[in-house]
Amino acid sequence: MNFVEKEAGAADSASAPAADQKVINLALQGGGSHGAFTWGVLDRLLEEERLSFEGITASSAGAVNAVVLAHGLTLGGREAARNTLRMFWKTFSARTSHGVMQPSLLDKMSGKYGLDHSLGYLFMDALMYFTSPHMYNPFNINPLKSLLEETVDFERLRQQSAIKLFLGATNVRTGKVKVFKSEEIGSQQVLASTCLPLLMQGVEIDGEVYWDGGYSGNPVVFPLVYECETRDIVMVHLTPAERPDIPSTSHGIMNRMQEISFNASLIREMRAVAFINRRIVEGKMTEGKEMLIHVIEAEDVIREFPGSSRLNNDWGFLSHLHEVGRDRADKWLAVNFNRLGKESTVDVEAKYF
Amino acid sequence: MATSVVNNETGASDPQGGPKIVNLALQGGGSHGAFTWGVLDRLLEEERLSFEGISGTSAGAVNAVVLADGLAKGGRAGAKDVLRAYWKKVADATSRGFFRPSVFDKANPNFGLEHSPGYLFMESLAYYMSPYQVNPLNLNPLKDLLAETIDFERVRQQQAVKLFICATNVETAKVKVFTGKELAVEHVLASACLPLMMHAVEIEGQCYWDGSFTGNPALFPLLFECEAPDILMVHITPADRPEVPKTSPAIMNRMQEISFNTSLIREMRTIAYLTRLIDAGKADGAKRLFIHLIEAEDLIRKLSWSSRLNGDWSFLTRLFEKGRARADKWLAATLDRVGVETTVDLQEKYF
Numbered sequence: 001m002n003f004v005e006k007e008a009g010a011a012d013s014a015s016a017p018a019a020d021q022k023v024i025n026l027a028l029q030g031g032g033s034h035g036a037f038t039w040g041v042l043d044r045l046l047e048e049e050r051l052s053f054e055g056i057t058a059s060s061a062g063a064v065n066a067v068v069l070a071h072g073l074t075l076g077g078r079e080a081a082r083n084t085l086r087m088f089w090k091t092f093s094a095r096t097s098h099g100v101m102q103p104s105l106l107d108k109m110s111g112k113y114g115l116d117h118s119l120g121y122l123f124m125d126a127l128m129y130f131t132s133p134h135m136y137n138p139f140n141i142n143p144l145k146s147l148l149e150e151t152v153d154f155e156r157l158r159q160q161s162a163i164k165l166f167l168g169a170t171n172v173r174t175g176k177v178k179v180f181k182s183e184e185i186g187s188q189q190v191l192a193s194t195c196l197p198l199l200m201q202g203v204e205i206d207g208e209v210y211w212d213g214g215y216s217g218n219p220v221v222f223p224l225v226y227e228c229e230t231r232d233i234v235m236v237h238l239t240p241a242e243r244p245d246i247p248s249t250s251h252g253i254m255n256r257m258q259e260i261s262f263n264a265s266l267i268r269e270m271r272a273v274a275f276i277n278r279r280i281v282e283g284k285m286t287e288g289k290e291m292l293i294h295v296i297e298a299e300d301v302i303r304e305f306p307g308s309s310r311l312n313n314d315w316g317f318l319s320h321l322h323e324v325g326r327d328r329a330d331k332w333l334a335v336n337f338n339r340l341g342k343e344s345t346v347d348v349e350a351k352y353f
Numbered sequence: 354m355a356t357s358v359v360n361n362e363t364g365a366s367d368p369q370g371g372p373k374i375v376n377l378a379l380q381g382g383g384s385h386g387a388f389t390w391g392v393l394d395r396l397l398e399e400e401r402l403s404f405e406g407i408s409g410t411s412a413g414a415v416n417a418v419v420l421a422d423g424l425a426k427g428g429r430a431g432a433k434d435v436l437r438a439y440w441k442k443v444a445d446a447t448s449r450g451f452f453r454p455s456v457f458d459k460a461n462p463n464f465g466l467e468h469s470p471g472y473l474f475m476e477s478l479a480y481y482m483s484p485y486q487v488n489p490l491n492l493n494p495l496k497d498l499l500a501e502t503i504d505f506e507r508v509r510q511q512q513a514v515k516l517f518i519c520a521t522n523v524e525t526a527k528v529k530v531f532t533g534k535e536l537a538v539e540h541v542l543a544s545a546c547l548p549l550m551m552h553a554v555e556i557e558g559q560c561y562w563d564g565s566f567t568g569n570p571a572l573f574p575l576l577f578e579c580e581a582p583d584i585l586m587v588h589i590t591p592a593d594r595p596e597v598p599k600t601s602p603a604i605m606n607r608m609q610e611i612s613f614n615t616s617l618i619r620e621m622r623t624i625a626y627l628t629r630l631i632d633a634g635k636a637d638g639a640k641r642l643f644i645h646l647i648e649a650e651d652l653i654r655k656l657s658w659s660s661r662l663n664g665d666w667s668f669l670t671r672l673f674e675k676g677r678a679r680a681d682k683w684l685a686a687t688l689d690r691v692g693v694e695t696t697v698d699l700q701e702k703y704f
Contacts, residue, residue, distance in 0.1 A: 175592045175611040176618060176704070197604045202597055209597045215611045216618070241526045246553050246560045248485040253548045260526045260566045261612035267527060267567070268616045272623040279636065287635040353527070 022340040023054050024232040024294075025224045030060020030194070030214045030262070031238030032310030034302055036318040038065050038236045039085050040325020041296050046078045048333055055164040055228040057179075057220055059213030061238070063167040063193035064088075064148070067185060071152040074160045088151050089318055096143055097313040113317045114306035133201050142200055148187045158183050166223040168213030169193045172202050177216035177265075179223055214239070214262040221269045224291075231289055232340050237297035239263050255307035270352040277348070293344045295351070296332045298324055366583060366692025373402050373691040375583040375645070376575040381411025381545065381565045381613070382589040383661030384443075387669040388649045389416050389587045390436050391676020397429045399684055402691075406515040406579035408530075408571055410564035413587070414518045414544035415439070415499070418536065422503045425511035439502045440669055446494055447664030454665050464668050465657025484551050491552045495545065499538050508536050517574035519564030520544045523553050528567035528616070530574050565590070565613040572620045582640055583691050588648035590614050592702075606658040621703040628695075645690075646697040647683045649675065 028038055042065060045051055058066040068088045072081030103115055165182040169192040180189040192203035192210035202209035213219065224233055239262045247253045273293065279285040301324055309317070336345045366373040379389055393416060396402055409417035416436070423435030455469050484491075508516070511533070518531040520543040531540040543554035543561035553560035564570065575584050592614045598607045624644065630636040652675055660668070687696050 170611060172597050172607065172611075173593060173595055175594075175614050197598075197608060198601065211608075211611075215608065216615050222622070242524060243526075244524055246523050248483055250483045250549065253483055256523065257548060257562075257566065260521060260523075260562075261608075261615070263526045264567050264612065265615045265619045268619040268623075271573070272619075272626075275623075276627075279639070284637045284639070285630065285635060286637075287630055287633070 020050050022051050022232070022337065023230045024051065024234050024340060025055040025057070025228050025230055026053055026066075027219050027221060027224065027233055027235045028056060028058035028062025028065055029218050029236060029238040029266075030058075030062050030212065031302070032061055033312050033318060034238045034305070034310055034321060035061025035065055036089055036321035037238060037298055037302070037325040037328075038062060039089055040322035040327075041236050041329040042069055042085060042325075043082055043322065044326040044329035044333070046082050048337075049078075050337070051333075053163050054230045055166065055224050057166040057168065057223050058193070059168040059217060059219040060194045062219055062236070063190050063213065064144070066163075066165055066167065067148070067152055067154075067157065067190055070161045070163045070165055070182075071157050073162055074153075074156055084151065088147070089322070090315070091151070092144075092147055093313045093315040093318050095147065097315065103312055103314055103317075107312075112305055113309040113312050113314070113320075115308040115312050116306055133197075133199060142191065144194065145187055145191055148190055152187070154186045158185060164223075164228060166220070166227075167193045168217045168220045169195070169203075169210040170213055170216040172197075172209045172211050175216065177213065177220050178208070178210060179220060181223075217265045217269070218262045219266070221266070221273060221291075225273075225289070230341075232292045232294065234294045234296060237295060237299060238302060240299045240303045241267070242299060243303055251307065258307075267352050270348060274348040274352065277344075291344075292341070293346055293348050294332075294336060294340070295346045296328050298328055366581065370689065371401070373583075373688055374405050374581040375402065375585045375691055376406040376408070376579050376581055377404055377417070378570050378572055378575065378584055378586045379407065379409040379413025379416055380569050380587060380589045380617075381409075381413050381563065382653070383412055384663050384669060385589045385649070385653055385656070385661055385672060386412025386416055387440055387672035388589055388652070388676040388679075389413060390440055390669075391673035391678075392587050392647055392680040393420055393436060393676075394433055394673065395677040395680035395684070397433050399688070400429075402684070402688065404514050405581040406517060406575050408517040408519065408575050409544070410519040410568060410570040411545040412589075413570055414541050414564065417514075417516055417518065418499075418503055418508055418541055421511055421514050421516055421533075422505075422508050424513040425507050426504070435502065439498070440673070441666070442498050442502060443664045444666035444669055446498060448666070454663055454668075463655060463657040464660040464663050464665075466659040466663055484549065488552070493542065493551055496538060496542055499541055503538070503541075505537050509534055515579060517571070517578070518544050519568045519571045520546070520554075520561040521564055521566040521568075523548075523560040523562050526567070528564065528571050529559075529561060530568075530571055532574075532578075568616050568620075569613050571616070572624065576624075576640060576642065583643045583645065585645045585647065586697075588646060588650060589653055591650045591654045592618070593650060594654055602658065618703050621699060625699040625703065628699075642695075643692065644695045644697050644699060645683070645687060646702070647676075647679050649679065 056066045068085050069081050072084030107114055161182045165185060167180045167189055169178050171178050188203055188205050192205060193213045195203050195211045197211045202211055218239060239259050241263045247256045273291050276288055277290045280290045339345050407417040419436050419439045420432050423432030454466055516533040518540050520529050522529050539554055539556050544564045546554050546562050548562045553562055569590060590610055590613045598604045624642055627639060631639050631641045690696050
């Protein structure tokens with residue numbers, strides 16, 4: 001039943017039960033529908049019997065993937081987790097893509113999976129600059145909430161999760177990140193982590209109101225450093241940090257402002273990780289551990305999709321992203337599996353400085 | 354003396370009542386930067402205190418560069434004069450310009466521009482037309498203002514303070530820190546470039562936006578490139594706001610405020626972590642920082658978001674006076690603790 005063997009979770013990979021057994025932490029970014037890429041990555045990683053997960057830190061769509069995965073594991077291991085993830089994304093698409101936000105014929109023809117010609121999207125987009133969700137959706141109807149509650153047995157998850165979960169949300173009052181841990185996670189905590197404030201009302205938990213974790217950590221790395229044993233962190237990047245074209249339309253500019261904001265705290269945190277790593281390697285720090293950083297990403301693919309594609313839940317688009325995710329994870333495993341537990345497989349300074 | 358503001362050879366403050374040296378970290382905030390001007394004006398009067406490095410973003414970058422130019426031109430008094438001259442020019446340009454407050458705004462206790470026809474027009478326009486469409490010739494009044502006030506050649510030559518000007522690289526999403534020797538008007542404009550109002554600023558083939566997205570301001574240059582262990586933060590972007598915004602403009606304002614504090618919060622947390630290790634004797638050779646804070650959160654929270662674009666002289670001088678008063682209190686309570694200890698509860702403020 002237990003996915004991560006006790007011994008494996010408690011020691012570094014050298015003393016793990018089998019010599020080729022590796023334990024990693026995952027850091028999952030948000031990105032709306034683009035989270036289907038992460039689903040593809042997880043789907044492929046779950047097939048790899050030699051690999052198991054200790055902790056997952058996640059924001060927004062990453063948080064959704066994390067709880068669905070963890071719930072699936074409590075049901076019956078890897079296979080159940082893979083099935084639960086697929087069922088979740090399939091149902092999510094079926095319930096949301098027939099609504100106002102479906103791509104129009106023009107969107108489908110453009111091959112970029114945007115919603116820029118969808119009447120519903122254009123209407124919503126114009127609406128949200130003038131009226132807030134408090135006005136256009138006063139009953140606060142959120143299709144994600146019911147789907148999460150149908151899919152995930154949160155009570156069981158809080159009791160039995162084999163994975164340490166850390167879901168990031170942003171406290172609206174203080175601007176600081178709030179990390180919800182396994183034993184306190186319910187549907188409200190996941191919704192808080194995914195709450196885009198122009199599309200939904202802030203989520204209230206114990207008297208505090210929360211917005212999407214992306215504003216203050218996408219995702220936060222420190223819980224993996226402080227609360228997990230394994231030193232390996234596999235980052236699954238969805239928010240494009242690099243974009244060679246300078247935007248010159250209002251939409252393009254606003255989209256890029258958000259991408260930059262949603263990467264800012266991660267970049268700053270990775271710089272801190274690199275700084276501390278260097279001091280440890282130089283023998284100048286006698287506490288703390290060198291973290292080993294790995295990245296699975298599809299920036300080159302995601303860059304090509306317009307910002308509006310984050311709201312495109314069309315099954316064709318989601319399964320395409322899922323395939324890309326599987327493919328990237330497959331290649332990553334082939335190249336990097338043996339280096340886990342030994343070294344970082346990405347040049348942290350080059351990527352984040 | 355122009356080049357002797359920092360004259361202590363070790364770069365560290367004298368723990369006994371002698372000279373004190375701090376690095377300054379100046380946040381952005383448009384017109385709210387007049388608060389920072391007031392803070393600087395008062396600090397410059399304190400002969401025991403001098404500055405080694407200044408990291409500044411946006412309005413903080415403007416204040417930093419104007420201050421450095423003024424110090425080089427005429428010492429402390431010169432710096433005070435040039436700062437005042439700059440902010441007066443902002444007010445003069447405003448009184449002629451598009452964003453001047455209407456009589457309704459002047460009667461408004463939150464100093465907003467919600468009744469200024471120019472502001473309302475721009476605000477609604479910005480969602481549909483980018484500055485590339487509205488202002489294809491890229492006319493930028495700030496550029497003229499800076500060019501008229503600041504002698505950039507003198508800024509590049511001066512050795513009174515080390516300048517670190519933060520901007521955001523649009524292509525890579527990373528912070529870019531420009532330093533003293535390379536500074537020209539473009540670098541300051543880059544640091545202050547709000548992308549829905551101005552074209553991105555191109556410097557050596559790279560495009561830049563306001564530094565606030567990635568460092569408001571960045572603290573690492575003060576850690577790595579300055580000797581003095583004290584950092585005095587002048588905080589003008591409200592981190593705390595008790596009421597939850599429910600209208601679209603308020604939501605967008607708060608989204609931006611949160612984004613504009615996020616890297617600073619993360620960097621302060623790293624500093625707190627390192628400090629704990631240093632104090633426990635577990636980090637050899639790392640510099641132990643002392644953090645201090647002068648803030649205007651409670652004042653700025655009461656102002657309208659649009660007041661960041663309000664350059665009315667009565668508003669600017671009001672913020673200036675508040676800044677002076679806060680700096681005065683800070684000096685009385687804290688100057689003796691510079692070089693000795695951190696005087697802000699980092700845990701409370703940034704965790």
